[in-house]
Structures are given as C-alpha cells and as structure tokens.
Amino acid sequence: MKPRILVVDDEPDICELLQLTLERMHLESDAAGSLQEARDYLGQNAYHLCLSDMRLPDGEGIELVRYLQKNYPMIPVAVITAHGNMDMAIETLKAGAFDFLTKPVDLNQLRNMVRAALRLSEPRSVNKGSPRTEPSASLMIGNSPAMQQARSMIMKLARNQAPVYIHGESGTGKELAAKMIHLNGSRAEAPFIPVNCGAIPEALMESEFFGHKKGSFTGAVSDKKGLFLAAQGGTLFLDEIADLPLSMQVKLLRVIQEKSVRAVGSEEEVPVDVRILSASHKDLQQMVQEGSFRQDLYYRLNVIELDLPSLRDRREDIPLLAESLLERLAEQQGMAVPVLEASAIRALQGYDFPGNVRELENILERALAMSEGARITAADLLLPDQDGIHDTSPVTAQAAETTAIKANPTPGSDRMPPLEDYLEDTERRLITQVLEEAHYNKTAAAKRLGISLNALRYRLRKLGME
Numbered sequence: 001m002k003p004r005i006l007v008v009d010d011e012p013d014i015c016e017l018l019q020l021t022l023e024r025m026h027l028e029s030d031a032a033g034s035l036q037e038a039r040d041y042l043g044q045n046a047y048h049l050c051l052s053d054m055r056l057p058d059g060e061g062i063e064l065v066r067y068l069q070k071n072y073p074m075i076p077v078a079v080i081t082a083h084g085n086m087d088m089a090i091e092t093l094k095a096g097a098f099d100f101l102t103k104p105v106d107l108n109q110l111r112n113m114v115r116a117a118l119r120l121s122e123p124r125s126v127n128k129g130s131p132r133t134e135p136s137a138s139l140m141i142g143n144s145p146a147m148q149q150a151r152s153m154i155m156k157l158a159r160n161q162a163p164v165y166i167h168g169e170s171g172t173g174k175e176l177a178a179k180m181i182h183l184n185g186s187r188a189e190a191p192f193i194p195v196n197c198g199a200i201p202e203a204l205m206e207s208e209f210f211g212h213k214k215g216s217f218t219g220a221v222s223d224k225k226g227l228f229l230a231a232q233g234g235t236l237f238l239d240e241i242a243d244l245p246l247s248m249q250v251k252l253l254r255v256i257q258e259k260s261v262r263a264v265g266s267e268e269e270v271p272v273d274v275r276i277l278s279a280s281h282k283d284l285q286q287m288v289q290e291g292s293f294r295q296d297l298y299y300r301l302n303v304i305e306l307d308l309p310s311l312r313d314r315r316e317d318i319p320l321l322a323e324s325l326l327e328r329l330a331e332q333q334g335m336a337v338p339v340l341e342a343s344a345i346r347a348l349q350g351y352d353f354p355g356n357v358r359e360l361e362n363i364l365e366r367a368l369a370m371s372e373g374a375r376i377t378a379a380d381l382l383l384p385d386q387d388g389i390h391d392t393s394p395v396t397a398q399a400a401e402t403t404a405i406k407a408n409p410t411p412g413s414d415r416m417p418p419l420e421d422y423l424e425d426t427e428r429r430l431i432t433q434v435l436e437e438a439h440y441n442k443t444a445a446a447k448r449l450g451i452s453l454n455a456l457r458y459r460l461r462k463l464g465m466e
Contacts, residue, residue: 162304
C-alpha cells in the first residue's frame with residue numbers, strides 16, 4: 001500500500017502543487033482546507049505524514065501540530081510558513097513538528113523532507129545498527145530516573161529535524177547522545193559528522209566548514225567540499241560550539257537560515273540538507289549576556305535543549321556502568337573480566353567524578369592494570385581522595401609521603417591542573433622514584449609497588465616512560 005499524505009492548506013493552487021509533487025513521488029494524498037477538515041480526515045484515514053500551512057481559516061498550523069502530538073504522535077507533521085517567519089517556525093518545532101518549509105516552497109527541499117519523514121515509519125533492519133551495539137553505548141547505561149528521562153528525550157528528538165543543543169559537563173557523553181539521536185532518526189543511513197569547534201584554527205574554519213576551491217588561497221591545491229557537504233543528508237554535530245569566534249558565528253547563522261553554503265573562492269551557492277546538533281559544557285546563555293556568543297545564533301541552535309546528568313547526580317548507575325566498562329576494557333586487553341569488590345563499588349559511589357563517565361573509564365582502566373588476580377579492590381582504584389597510595393602497598397614511607405603531598409594540593413589554589421594530567425603526573429613521579437630506588441630493576445620496582453611486572457610495563461607504556 002502506498003504511503004498517504006494529508007495536505008492542509010486553504011489555497012487551492014498550493015494544494016494542487018503539493019499533491020502533484022507527491023503524486024510524482026508515487027504517493028497518495030488528501031487535501032483539507034481547514035483545521036476541522038484536517039481533524040475529520042485524520043479520524044477517517046491512516047496517514048504517514050501531514051503537511052500543513054501555518055495560517056488556516058479557523059486557526060494556526062501550530063494548533064494542528066499540538067493536536068497530532070496529543071492524538072496521533074506517530075504521524076510526523078511539517079509546517080509551511082512565510083519566508084522570514086523563523087520565530088513561528090521555531091515555535092512549531094518546539095511544539096513537536098518534524099520540520100518546516102518556507103514559502104515559496106522549494107520542491108527539492110519538499111521531496112527531501114517527505115522522504116526523511118517517511119523513513120520514520122519504515123521498519124529498521126537489524127544490520128542498520130543500534131546505539132546499544134556501539135562500543136561507547138555503555139556511556140548511556142543506567143536505570144536512574146535522570147538517565148531514563150534522558151533516553152526518553154533522545155528518542156523523541158530522533159523523530160524530528162529540530163536543531164538540538166546538548167548541554168552537560170565534560171565526560172557526560174554529549175557526542176554519544178548526538179549519535180543516538182542520529183541513529184534512531186530518519187537520517188540514520190546518512191553520514192554522522194562530529195567536529196570539535198575548538199580544535200579548528202580560526203584561519204581555517206571557513207574552509208573546514210564550507211569547503212574551498214583549488215587555488216582560492218595558498219595551500220589550496222585541490223577542491224575540498226567541507227564538513228556541511230560531507231554531512232549532506234545526515235547530521236553535523238558541532239561539539240564545543242561555544243569556542244566558535246564571533247566572525248564564524250555570523251557565517252554559521254547564515255547557513256542555517258539559507259540552507260546553503262558557498263565554498264571559499266566560489267560564487268556558487270550549494271543547497272545543503274543537514275540536521276545540526278550542537279553541544280558545550282559552557283553556559284551559552286551567560287555567554288550571550290556577556291556578548292561573546294550571538295543571541296540570534298543561540299536561538300537557532302537551542303530550539304530544543306537536552307540536558308545530560310552528571311555522574312554524581314546518578315550514583316545508583318555506577319555499579320552497572322562500571323561493570324559494563326570493565327567488560328569492554330578487559331575484552332580490549334584480552335583479559336578475563338575482574339570482579340569489583342563491594343568496597344570498590346562503595347568507593348566509586350562515594351567519589352564525585354568531576355570528569356564524569358570519561359574519568360570513571362580512566363580509573364577502571366588503571367585499576368585493571370594495577371590489580372592482582374581476578375578482583376579489584378578499593379585500593380586498586382587509586383582514587384584522588386585516597387591520597388593516591390594505600391597502606392598495603394610496600395612502597396617506602398618517603399615515597400608515600402611524597403605522593404600524599406602531591407595528591408592533596410592547597411584548597412582553592414589557582415594552579416590546579418586538569419584532573420587526568422594531575423593523576424598521571426602523580427603516578428609518574430611515584431613510579432620514577434621507586435625505579436630509582438630499585439636501580440631501574442623493573443621486577444624489583446613492581447614488587448615494591450605491589451603490582452605485577454606486566455602491570456608496571458603497561459603503566460610505563462601508557463605514561464610514555466619506556
């Protein structure tokens with residue numbers, strides 16, 4: 001049976017144009033001229049998509065969006081709005097619309113949007129993948145109310161094309177959340193392109209995002225299509241969006257509004273069909289107030305906000321999360337999966353994890369290398385609040401004292417280094433001191449540290465000390 005589309009518009013010419021386009025796509029359609037007529041059609045037939053004008057004789061298109069969300073949530077609805085009326089379009093997206101088109105309707109954009117909406121109702125084949133099969137899917141594990149709410153929101157966001165701003169502390173899994181939105185949506189088979197905005201030099205940003213033509217500047221030895229065209233039909237994830245300079249923010253805003261890009265050195269505008277997801281650990285609203293982030297771009301990116309909880313706000317998830325991470329780490333290293341002792345679980349749940357899940361993974365990877373046998377104890381975790389060393393370790397008192405001092409910097413110090421760098425530096429100093437005392441005999445040093453020789457070799461490789 002052919003998919004059926006409901007077209008809602010009080011202008012006969014517009015209805016005829018839309019229905020003719022849908023017919024050429026081998027789709028069936030019905031036309032309604034008012035909200036009430038649309039409600040009647042919805043009660044009589046099953047539809048795969050609804051296309052509605054924003055202005056109708058007996059109400060607004062946003063009313064139909066809300067009606068469908070309440071009574072027919074599985075039917076995607078797209079609205080057609082007057083050119084330049086972006087504020088109203090954004091309101092409909094927030095109300096649950098799948099997407100929007102501006103008048104005069106671009107038929108290519110219409111066809112792309114219809115195909116994307118219809119893919120939502122297609123059964124997903126098992127080989128298309130699922131977030132649960134991704135290696136990093138363990139980052140989204142958890143049964144806490146906060147994680148259940150986040151996953152539920154992700155599934156809702158996957159069913160529309162609205163720009164989403166993902167906010168959360170470092171290490172909470174913002175890129176994974178973006179990828180889950182992509183994989184569960186209509187663009188799942190198209191590219192997912194993640195980009196860290198803070199990692200691109202300002203001088204190269206325009207070329208990286210929009211592409212360039214050969215010879216357009218020194219070093220442009222060939223044409224480059226850029227990130228937007230690389231993500232054509234799919235999703236572009238702009239991580240650390242707060243790091244974009246103001247000059248680039250203006251250009252990004254224009255691309256979002258016009259849905260086209262112009263490569264450096266080219267006069268031709270190329271249409272792009274890309275869903276934009278963005279993220280930052282910074283407070284964008286505060287940056288807007290301070291003048292370092294454009295307000296108009298903020299409202300275009302933050303149509304819907306997804307907040308990811310920190311690990312300390314869902315401590316009940318730590319045992320399950322740690323178990324899953326250990327399974328993956330052990331598999332990567334070709335080891336049997338160790339058992340986390342109750343004391344280790346209590347220690348993890350009592351720690352605040354400023355680095356969130358990324359820090360938990362780092363701690364478990366270190367514990368896996370440092371532990372003896374098939375069990376991981378609290379002592380193996382080397383948590384910062386445990387002074388980086390334990391009473392059971394046969395390290396000399398001098399080494400223990402040095403480590404304890406390093407692990408407890410003066411509170412409120414302005415010289416606090418990043419946590420991971422600090423932990424590695426502490427570990428490097430301790431191992432160096434013990435190696436010197438053992439005259440660089442690794443077997444003797446490992447014995448003094450209370451770890452196996454293999455664990456010491458692993459640490460030396462990881463810390464770049466070999």
